[in-house]
Amino acid sequence: MIFASDNWSGAHPAVNAALARYSEGMASAYGTSELDKAVEKRFDEIFEREVAVFFVGTGTAANSLALASVNRPGGVVLCHREAHVVEDECGAPEFFTHGARMAPVDGPDGLIDPANLKREIARFKPDFVHAGQPMAVSISQPGEAGTLYAAETIETIAAIAHERGLTLHMDGARFANGLVATGLSPAEMTWKRGVDILSFGATKNGCWCAEAIVVFDPAKATQFPYIRKRGAQLFSKTRFVAAQFMAYFDDGLWLRMAGHANRMADRLRQALAASNAAREAWPTQSNEVFAVLPKDLAARMREAGAVFHDWNAPHSMPELAGEDETLVRLVTSWSTSEEDVVRFAGFLR
Amino acid sequence: MIFASDNWSGAHPAVNAALARYSEGMASAYGTSELDKAVEKRFDEIFEREVAVFFVGTGTAANSLALASVNRPGGVVLCHREAHVVEDECGAPEFFTHGARMAPVDGPDGLIDPANLKREIARFKPDFVHAGQPMAVSISQPGEAGTLYAAETIETIAAIAHERGLTLHMDGARFANGLVATGLSPAEMTWKRGVDILSFGATKNGCWCAEAIVVFDPAKATQFPYIRKRGAQLFSKTRFVAAQFMAYFDDGLWLRMAGHANRMADRLRQALAASNAAREAWPTQSNEVFAVLPKDLAARMREAGAVFHDWNAPHSMPELAGEDETLVRLVTSWSTSEEDVVRFAGFLR
Amino acid sequence: MIFASDNWSGAHPAVNAALARYSEGMASAYGTSELDKAVEKRFDEIFEREVAVFFVGTGTAANSLALASVNRPGGVVLCHREAHVVEDECGAPEFFTHGARMAPVDGPDGLIDPANLKREIARFKPDFVHAGQPMAVSISQPGEAGTLYAAETIETIAAIAHERGLTLHMDGARFANGLVATGLSPAEMTWKRGVDILSFGATKNGCWCAEAIVVFDPAKATQFPYIRKRGAQLFSKTRFVAAQFMAYFDDGLWLRMAGHANRMADRLRQALAASNAAREAWPTQSNEVFAVLPKDLAARMREAGAVFHDWNAPHSMPELAGEDETLVRLVTSWSTSEEDVVRFAGFLR
């Protein structure tokens, strides 16, 4: 009953097979092989336009280098107060941007409220050097709370950002889960709604280590190769990332894996809804479930082998869990077994 | 006839097999799985002492984070004028150290001359804030020119460094090739001779992406987990690196692969020695051969399918290649075929 | 009627006289002259203990280098949501710390609420690398809202910080105003209550350019000379800063100047209290007055020559100023004339 994180799962057999297949022979290094180029083309197809794609090794690298590439001196990134870039990357975005500030924007369910965003941006007067200069808005889809922005909300946020000349960045560590959950196309969930740069994650969804930065306007990516190399993220044998992506996209494997994860999460959600002992903390919309459990129930589940993490309550809901309760996160993945979910659900009854 | 770089080779089948084997089931993330721990133990055994090991994704990351972990404000790293950390990492060491200076030390054949090192360090007066403070010496074994330090020279360099309180870092991107070529044990080539921190590379020698930083005194590595995470180098599914190392060390695979590469380089060396048309630029000692070729011969070889890179002459030998000549680098790897070497040698006759 | 900022005032004649007096002859540079040492001794006397003092050129430099000197990789500084280090230094603290995060803590009247501080710190689990590591708490005295911490509150905050091994930094850009207002001694307002490092400002209070970082435990400042020089803050002719401090401290000039500024602010406060048109936004406690004015009154005052800045409402009070109102800041200084205050007060009636 492992619900600790989707990165506790391994790689899909098709990913391993691709690695084995492409390991033969010599291929030019540093992103210049035929395979690298074929995968870049796959990205063009998936996003229905020419894009610039840069492979990196971690989601933290994707977010940090994406933001670094659009930074300005004294730059400020507006993001949700509990965004992953703020709370879970050990300051990497600040480090790679040489100190851009992650300015918190509040909003319910882990999502930026456009009205709050507008107000926060308005605090920055043009040419007022002391406050620094806003340079980007960063949203996650799905967000750190597993919830989703509607396409229209993305569009609204993009409009607010663009009005002030800010880049809109999307952290898509669980991009496939977001696609399946919303039913949107990759293009519809991103650039068609105003997203400028995307952290495209595949690691959590059945790969070993396959993350990419997608810049929707390639003309804006001319300095990126230097930013990536200086950031120690240019793999030599890039075909090992490319091979994973090849398998990932083939025959829709990525969407099938994400679909399974989402369904397993929905099962957990149903179990919570039916439970008298526990409850959802907020709506479950992708492959993460946040639940408030009685502490003794959580302890019993852990004794029985369940693995899941306690979670900090949002700043806006410090009293979310009562004194005898605990807020926990349950994550499902492509390899979560239905059996485990059923067993876990049993405890909730 | 691919001699462009050892990172043009793929991964050894045993590495792929390990990836497949360890991809099953759930395992805790971020370096905490059983497999991660087993590999850490393997490092202890290989180095005959308890060490602290940190997996990262690239050799550039290994060097940069290693140096960052021992940096001081205004820090200066003494290294060979043509060291990889200076000439081939796009400023990553400077970036991750927040601006440590890579101070060039001259020496023949790509190796630091201890007398020069001593003189360079002596330029820094204690407590003279303007010059900055030396904080590390960085050597490569084998070096950027494919040559090797004798164990005694490492010891001499370590003594010079330690006398002034400097850390001795070794860039071991081709560590196995150095081991096989010198016949030294891992311990004898490093900490027993005074090396404090090592960039341990396996990617070039038959892995996909497996690099590690080895800190010989674990007590000095307490901040390293934060340095690595902030540096965007903490993989989530670390077992994918661990699995590669497992296969790499098993049954001495790593040394066998390096031995093959070194032998292939030696064949090229012999062909050069016998050639009237071309010549070695300096002694071939591991798996890299530097040759001065007539430009028209180089062109003919490339037309015939040979792939190799032109190389900048050392600063100390600007006239190394004549006007009609070119300095080139030939690199062999675990997967270099003897047939290719023989064919290439034919051109040199 | 200039109430824009205390840095619109010039330097006190005694400061200029000291500059003239000490400009003669040669004196050793970079902080080593007799005068520099004499001033350092004055700091020891003022703080009733041996301290390490470092002159710098701006308050931003003082805060940024102070925080840089205690930073750790992935470091987090807890400070008030509207702290000067967050809102008014263009990201300099983040820049000089290589990306430390300024984590906002809420509290009324521009002051950190210790209970909130405790809760924020508790979000960071020990050894949980993802969140980064808290490394300092930074408070301002007086704060960005012109209000003051009681000595007991400083002590409480220090205890919370020290329990988790965090440094307590105080931004004392208006330190003298705080001293006069609270009646505390320099020692009582700082290290006797647990402050570890202080940004000591004199520029706003009658100097030209005289800021210092005071480290209460000199043993912790051994790397500071390098941090300052690398930060481009080591003046060559340091006696020009020392001379200003000499005059500043002589015969209690600094406290007299701050006392005047505070009295002038109190007059403004009284005028607001008596006004039907305008009101204090929160209590006036030092030399800054925050007032909510009808927009048309503010416009009329400005037409009549008054200069003052509009101010962003605190995040916790977005509706502080009504639609036809504006929140403004009025700052008094050593050179604010009583006549101007009386004239300004006239408008409020």
Added chain:
Amino acid sequence: MIFASDNWSGAHPAVNAALARYSEGMASAYGTSELDKAVEKRFDEIFEREVAVFFVGTGTAANSLALASVNRPGGVVLCHREAHVVEDECGAPEFFTHGARMAPVDGPDGLIDPANLKREIARFKPDFVHAGQPMAVSISQPGEAGTLYAAETIETIAAIAHERGLTLHMDGARFANGLVATGLSPAEMTWKRGVDILSFGATKNGCWCAEAIVVFDPAKATQFPYIRKRGAQLFSKTRFVAAQFMAYFDDGLWLRMAGHANRMADRLRQALAASNAAREAWPTQSNEVFAVLPKDLAARMREAGAVFHDWNAPHSMPELAGEDETLVRLVTSWSTSEEDVVRFAGFLR
């Protein structure tokens, strides 16, 4: 007999008088006062064109921010091997540029040899990400060895730089001394010969603390205000710098002060030429004299009250001083007394 450095001298009385004069009344802060603007206009006049001027507090800040403003990811600055930006700023240029590399170029007498510069730049192949990207050439006028570039050499260097799209930066810490020595106009010594950005120093030549960055094409300086503020170099009471510059430029005071310093250095040069005991290390061309002295003579002079610094021999002349000799630097300033020079010369006889 103080020849330690020109920063051991104080400020000229006219500078102090200006400070006193402009200290009265209120003036808008952060570079927006009438006086600030008047001084900016003076710079336009002096350089015979519209320029963008930014005051900063130290020469290190001027160089570091100037280079930061033109940096690119993985940026490389080509400069003389013994340049001040390399050897005397504690890594500040690397720090403020987030790790740009200062790549050494050799040349006699502390001056870059254009042929060497060309060769160094040629090592960087376009779009070869590993080596980083050259972004600027930095020269000093006068150089760290007190010698001078001819206007034609500046032009040659500028042409080499511009051909590859590199900015030409001039470190003018002793700009006035260079002007007087060469007889060139400010325009002729800079932008008319291709200099793009200048560190304009006045501190060493009779001011307290007055440095400026001059960007000859103001359109390239749009981000500079943020770079300066983030770099903690935006003084609040900027009129204190402006006042110094006002006095400095008035009636040619700056050139008269520099002229005196240069003449005093020339006297020292003559004394060395006439000496049997000591010799010039290389030609004296501005206000710095480098001499090789017998160690015992140096000791006797110091006993008699002379103050001067030992100096590191250039890398290209490690044997410049014999075993019983020492290389020293003698610096004269606007306040060096002729009497001291005569007395010092006596020792050399």
